Amino acid sequence: AQTVTQSQPEMSVQEAETVTLSCTYDTSESDYYLFWYKQPPSRQMILVIRQEAYKQQNATENRFSVNFQKAAKSFSLKISDSQLGDAAMYFCAYRIHEYTGRRALTFGSGTRLQVQP
Amino acid sequence: DTAVSQTPKYLVTQMGNDKSIKCEQNLGHDTMYWYKQDSKKFLKIMFSYNNKELIINETVPNRFSPKSPDKAHLNLHINSLELGDSAVYFCASSPRDRGTSALNTGELFFGEGSRLTVL
Numbered sequence: 001a002q003t004v005t006q007s008q009p010e011m012s013v014q015e016a017e018t019v020t021l022s023c024t025y026d027t028s029e030s031d032y033y034l035f036w037y038k039q040p041p042s043r044q045m046i047l048v049i050r051q052e053a054y055k056q057q058n059a060t061e062n063r064f065s066v067n068f069q070k071a072a073k074s075f076s077l078k079i080s081d082s083q084l085g086d087a088a089m090y091f092c093a094y095r096i097h098e099y100t101g102r103r104a105l106t107f108g109s110g111t112r113l114q115v116q117p
Numbered sequence: 118d119t120a121v122s123q124t125p126k127y128l129v130t131q132m133g134n135d136k137s138i139k140c141e142q143n144l145g146h147d148t149m150y151w152y153k154q155d156s157k158k159f160l161k162i163m164f165s166y167n168n169k170e171l172i173i174n175e176t177v178p179n180r181f182s183p184k185s186p187d188k189a190h191l192n193l194h195i196n197s198l199e200l201g202d203s204a205v206y207f208c209a210s211s212p213r214d215r216g217t218s219a220l221n222t223g224e225l226f227f228g229e230g231s232r233l234t235v236l
Binding site for chain 1: 229
């Protein structure tokens, strides 16, 4: 079974600084997706960034970037120039690429990010 | 237009009651899901339907019964509610994977969640 581990229950960063959230996963599959979702207090699940396993290039979305290490099964999220609005729970998630739809997202336990003004 | 909408957003009820949460998506997706988020924020898959067919049924008590009248709707009915059922329930949808992963985004689109409180 696939598992996703986020070892940092809470992180704190000063506004305008950079923070990195860690995520490791376990899988025997070769074709899969990795995601970071953000859940602010409004509880809406918002996709932050996506990485396809076949791509060697790390995904980037504005201030958000990932460090994808496929061999090490590591998928960390870097937030640059942190803003107060970045304060939220961040979930790392894994999903196999699969035709029948028999695989849902597997989530890590989440990291609560606080942004200090 | 809300892509994935759930009703109600909040639900407070007594132990032993029966309640339903409805979900609708207007994205034309083939697959819909129910997730449960517990008090520790852990998200766990409960059910998944693909074109009205149940394809994922995790270890969930029989008191929980999903129903999909069509591929745009997935409802969750809960019988004999217990205190431990208190949680936020998320509906989500995704297009079915096609071809190689290069042709797909793989992401799930979530509703706003329904907070169920059982007293």
